Amino acid sequence: MPKPSDTKALPAFRTAGLTKTYGTGKAAVHALRGVDLEVPSGELVVLLGPSGSGKSTLLNILGGLDRATSGDAYFTDHELTAMADKELTLYRRDHVGFVFQFYNLMPSLTAEENVELVTEIAHNPMDPGKALDLVGLGERRHHFPAQLSGGEQQRVAIARAIAKQPDVLFCDEPTGALDSTTGRAVLKVLADVNAALGTTVLMVTHAAATAAMAHRVIHFADGAIRDVVPNASRLAPEQIEW
């Protein structure tokens, strides 16, 4: 898939009437019930909502991990909902970075090698050392995951996600397994990446306070968007009360 010529001009994501249903008949669960949304490029967007409200489902569909039942979803001018499996793999490979609650690092690779895992297959990666420097772990590049704390592991995961210089960064509960101090440090890294590289960041979280650092907050309820609130004044991650 070619790199979009001018990503900044188009919204990063657009969806129209997006639905997702698990199961059929009486057992059917409607995870998304028609989502219309536009995410401008370069923003840090926080998705808030109770469990089962559909925010993670949306993230998974936009991230190319899952397929919608109906409706359209676009990444810039590419129709995600029309992509075949192989194209979705290429989409994830070339444009998307992921950060998960449980880090998902390869235990058998060092911090640097975990980053290299991605830079080896990316088109325009940054130097793995630089990515680790960005998350403040340049000194610990040769440590294996087992030798790192939870917060450090999550920062390696972020370094791994940004090293390919993705257009978008998806974070699903990135601080969910961390204490508040470590969590704040991780959020700061995400905000820095967004500011420094212009990467669009979509973050799903339970922690409502996190919303204060976003450009835009999307509230979910019952598989639909309840409202979208742009933040007039953003807080720095350090200022967030946990």
Added chain:
Amino acid sequence: MVSLLSPLDRKLLRDLWRIKGQASAIAVVIALGVMTLVMMTGIVNTLEETRTAYYDRYRLADIFAPVERAPERTLERLAELPGVSAVESRVTGMALVEIAEELIPIRAQAVSLPEHGPAWLNDIFLAEGRMPNPDRADEVLLLKGFADARELRPGARLSATMNGARRNFHVTGLAQSPEFLYTTAPGELIPDDARFAVLWMSQDTLAAAYDMQGAFNEALVALERGASEAAVLDAVDHVLDPLGGLGAYGLADQQSNFFISEEINGARSTSVSVPPIFLGVSAFLLYIVINRIVQAEREEIGLLKAFGYTDWEVSAHYLKLMLVIAIGGAIFGSGLGIVSGRAMAGVYQEYYKFPFLVFELEPRSFVLGLAISIISACAGGFGVLRGVFRLSPAVAMRPPAPADYSRTGHAAGLSRRLLDQPGRMVLRRLQRQPGRMFGAAIGIATGMALSVGMIGVQVGFNQTIELSFSVLDRSDAQITFTHAMSDKVIYELARLPGVEEVEPVRYVSVLLRHDFHDHRGAINGQLSEPRLARAMDNKQRPLPLPEQGIVLSTTLARVLDASPGDTITAEIREGRRPVLYLPVVAVADSLLGSPAYMHIDALNGALNEPGRVSGAYLRIDEDAAESVFRAVRDMPGVAGIGLKQDMRNSIQSIMDSGMGAMRFIMLGIAGIVTFGIVYNSARIAYAERARDLASLRVIGFSRAEAAFVLLGELGLITLTALPLGALMGYGMAALVSAAFSTEVYSIPLMFDAHTVGTAALAVLVSAALSGWLVKRDLDRIELVSALKTRE
């Protein structure tokens, strides 16, 4: 149902359902191990019970005493001997039977029927038709095996030459007899239904034909319970020797009984050695798999303990899981064993020509199969469950620490340049858990060794035939004379058009003794450097026959426990019946029967019968074969012609239909077990890596790239297993070929490139197929849910 089952038991059922694929793969492997045990012991028991019942019901004699001519009254003296419970006399003689479609007459034994009522000993089972009328001299019963092979039915007519006179007979019925389960023409090694007939007719008719009025030439003796066979044999010989006794012998030396005993012995040694191998392999697999299943449940174990379950309750829960698989497999295997044992016993009943079958299973085999399955399941579990006791519940409540790879070292220098990250992932995993990886490799190697053993045996059977009929024996046909003839006959044969080469042979029946061992058989007297029928050493170099001494076949040397340098005693049972003391000069690698070889002149010299031959090997121009046979048939003193091709076919059929047929079934089982092991290894590797693989897919690795990490590991383990499997296969092949060898045929240890290569190929194909199956699962992996779970 809900009220009956505890929550843990419901968890157990759901866990079983979740791992149903793997659980059934293990259960099937166990089942096959138990099946071979139950089936083989069942077949051995059934054959033995059936044989015993058959012998009892038809009163087969314990002692056979051939004599040249003994007056009827001699029988009373035999009956009075201590230890004798019953005696019977009969007349028997050799005959040549001519049937319509056969150019060459067929050798036959004529046996007398008592004048009135059934025989006291060696009774017959009338399978079809009616008994001959004692007053009709032209009515006979025919051995059913021969009749079936030649498609003769009651009502058929045949002519037979007996004692030089030709007579026409009318077949009134077909009979079976425990005495003739297997029939072998004199001088031939291999039983063949089609090439030896038995005719029963009235005593009067036979006595007239063989000049035995008022006399008999064979006494049958039954022993009292507990009587000493050796003592009675001596006593019988003592009575008959003055009348031309040819040496009484016991049932063990009776030809048909010898063959059937060897088959049963072969089955027994196979049943003792092969099923434990299968069972052992299954047990080992069960151990490895259970070990890993419990390992993977580590976190749930911690949770259960956190809820307040005791160590013992938790252990019992997992033990139950293993036992359900193990016991389920064992019960399934017992069922399979009963069904297949019954089916095979039916096949063998037909093959061995038993008129009925006493199907009897070995109860111990069920207990043993079940016990081994349970013990190996428990052994597999206990090692891991010790970890259960050590595991603190808190461990399960925290996010898991990633496995520590820090001791595997950093990639530097060469490995850094050569290996990409996925390559390093594969290598580090092998480095970090060498024990586990080695265990998996050993598992696969064991499966491969099993295949090496079973494939080696197939090749061994072929080798036995190939070596016997192409290398050792290069003749086309073998002629047997009715009695030892002057060697002038060799020149007559050589002059026949179409005969390319003739080689004389002198057979002498003999009782060989060494220390406490003895063997009743024959000595082949041959030229010092024969070209057609040769004795060879184990490197297939011809062994010349020296002027003195005897060459023993490997089997015979084993039976007599004799080796070169030893002196053995040979009691010749013919002519002036000399006793010879012969040094063993060499051991010949014969794979069929247990022959002994001497220089023909030395043998004739010992008998004081120079220049005598009892048969000849011929090499014949194929186009002239028919004219040669016609000419030979009309020569005086010819008892029969055996074609090598026929002999080859009959040994092939014995190997393929008798106990040797088990090798095909076992090869199939070995294949399934090998696949089962490889497949399980792949499944386990997949289960352990599912989350990592999903992560790789998420960050943009294609299916093939992610699969490399999994299949690379499986590939490395498989490659490690190949040399190990070849090594272990050598031992397995030795064990299996020894188990399949009998005194009738030996199966050489075949451990060659072909055998190992085929087994390796089977492992590689299994690995490829297993890899494909797990890759299919990897392709379908639910990325989202795989990421949500921790580890």
